[in-house]
Amino acid sequence: MAQAASPPPAVRNPLGQSRYGGIASALRERILSGEWAPGSAIPAESALAQSYGVALGTVRQAIALLVEDGLLERQQGKGTFVSAGLAGASMLRFFRFRSREAGAEAPASRIVARRARPAEPVERAVFGLAPGAQVIQLERVRSFGTEPCLVETVVLPLPLFGALVDSDPDDWGDLLYPLYQQRCGVLIHQAEDIVSFAQLGAMQARRLRLEAGHPCAVVRRRAFDRSGRCVELRTTRGDAFAFEYTAHVR
Amino acid sequence: MAQAASPPPAVRNPLGQSRYGGIASALRERILSGEWAPGSAIPAESALAQSYGVALGTVRQAIALLVEDGLLERQQGKGTFVSAGLAGASMLRFFRFRSREAGAEAPASRIVARRARPAEPVERAVFGLAPGAQVIQLERVRSFGTEPCLVETVVLPLPLFGALVDSDPDDWGDLLYPLYQQRCGVLIHQAEDIVSFAQLGAMQARRLRLEAGHPCAVVRRRAFDRSGRCVELRTTRGDAFAFEYTAHVR
DNA sequence: CAGTGGTCTAGACCACCGC
DNA sequence: CGGTGGTCTAGACCACTGG
Incomplete structure (x- = not known):
């Protein structure tokens, strides 16, 4: 149950995609849209879990996907950051x-x-x-x-x-x-x-x-x-x- | 099943290593020792979890490590298999x-x-x-x-x-x-x-x-x-x- | 110290596979 | 159908970071 209140922000998951996959897509769009600048931190996992109305582990799986893509980077104790892209030479x-x-x-x-x-x-x-x-x-x-x-x-x-x-x-x-x-x-x-x-x-x-x-x-x-x-x-x-x-x- | 009772088989984890890390090491040794031949399946996650006396998710994390290493391969609905190594050309x-x-x-x-x-x-x-x-x-x-x-x-x-x-x-x-x-x-x-x-x-x-x-x-x-x-x-x-x-x- | 991600649990149900 | 891995939950505590 649980998608909570009523409409979680734009995650239409049961369409062939897992819930964490849908959340990953949503986060990817928000990152590409520039909502969070490269190098800056995205909201805490707990905050994302709450806002999407899912358990913590689910949001962690979504983030893991984007980390694997190289779009995000985790830093223990500090936060999850938007990757700064291929750097220099x-x-x-x-x-x-x-x-x-x-x-x-x-x-x-x-x-x-x-x-x-x-x-x-x-x-x-x-x-x-x-x-x-x-x-x-x-x-x-x-x-x-x-x-x-x-x-x-x-x-x-x-x-x-x-x-x-x-x-x-x-x-x-x-x-x-x-x-x-x-x-x-x-x-x-x-x-x-x-x-x-x-x-x-x-x-x-x-x-x-x-x-x-x-x-x-x-x-x-x-x-x-x-x-x-x-x-x-x-x-x-x-x-x-x-x-x-x-x-x-x- | 069996080893459950009290001493899990040779996993000394709280030594700077996470529990799933310890289990991954133990599994790695068992794989390298040839206990399971390349191409064959290892025991089910639930069986491993029980024999090591940990939750399912913990064993899943251990397996994820070895999959990332290329030592294991998962197949949905069938099992987890020992990788057959670098194939032909x-x-x-x-x-x-x-x-x-x-x-x-x-x-x-x-x-x-x-x-x-x-x-x-x-x-x-x-x-x-x-x-x-x-x-x-x-x-x-x-x-x-x-x-x-x-x-x-x-x-x-x-x-x-x-x-x-x-x-x-x-x-x-x-x-x-x-x-x-x-x-x-x-x-x-x-x-x-x-x-x-x-x-x-x-x-x-x-x-x-x-x-x-x-x-x-x-x-x-x-x-x-x-x-x-x-x-x-x-x-x-x-x-x-x-x-x-x-x-x-x- | 409070906040973050990291680890872990003990359940549940689902999707897929082969028989 | 029973067994496998895949997804998900709702908690808990730990380890690290910063002020």
Whole structure:
């Protein structure tokens, strides 16, 4: 019995879904809607249990689902917090450059090109864009000190990232993901990388101060926001001999 | 039932560990000891709860831990089963060769060398071997049809894999992990891969029908059994330009 | 200290499976 | 149908965090 008073806030559960599943969905929507900012705490389990009219354990199962999704994080004795998303320089995990000693790890970033253009069919598909929609394409060089180490091509769907068109890239800082969040309200939540090897083209080689045809590691990334939409396509290239990637299998 | 009365079977919990943690450890030991064969069912949750003298929910939490570890698998309405370990061509789940479309089939395997030798210091360390202990080293070529695509060097601690010394490699089949399990009772449970880039040596190049110095992708794998011991070191090399590796980021 | 999440209990009923 | 895991309840106490 018990759904308590009468209408618990928008949880229609017995539709093929468990009650905690319904509560998880409801919480997910409230998180994505921005009701609780990333990094802030959601109400206590006991409060949620009461407001949804369920037992504590049920709300705990709902939260467990969202924790597994990476949307929430628990902290014993403190509370349950909205995840702050993928932080900084995750791309550098893949590359080991000798400039590893110094404390300041993130290499500097320089935008060398930016333009808007019509989305290609593949891009329309992954971004879910209508025919005729546009994308922003960025070319970017990352360097340790005076030494360039990575070149990147970044493609973003225009409707979402329009704020980037009008601002000065020199003000963007070294990391894109925090920029996405602050300027465009887009929080990168997870990504899929495909690693392969190729040879540098003339332009890329010049930017990296290597010869054309030099072996390079290529990381093609699709990045997703918290709702699972793909919101960024990125291709990163760097010296193959400086590349190393660690993965855990099951 | 039985053990109920007073002393639950060997669960010393209030020592920094939760009760379900203690039960999980106890179950882990019983699984690793072979009390229940891989693929078979463990006792029902209710039976375990009774025999350990705890509530159902507690045993469920213990089982959840082992499921997360990959040691157990639940099946609704049927039971909880001991995991059968990393199945067949797990190596190829994560990297593949573009020359092959749709081909989910494992490439054929040919052992081209096998010898026992003293373990090097690094190997003694990762395998936990005593000074003077030996290892088996295998050289292996994997091919699609008549076309070789991968060369592998596999190093195994001898005490565990002695059964492989006396048998004929032609009888081994294309996959090593099932062989380990059937001949040596070793079940590979998880692994760590390190991907990097190098150039082929003369011998490797000849086996792959490429020129020496040709760019190659290198995957160094450490594989672990269910108790977390490292039981295999493997280095796989193949044409860098046919290589592709997929990884999920958080 | 009060508030949070973490652990645990002893029940109940449901959904699924195989016979 | 009986047995399994899956969901849910309404309590209780513990361990950690912060003021």
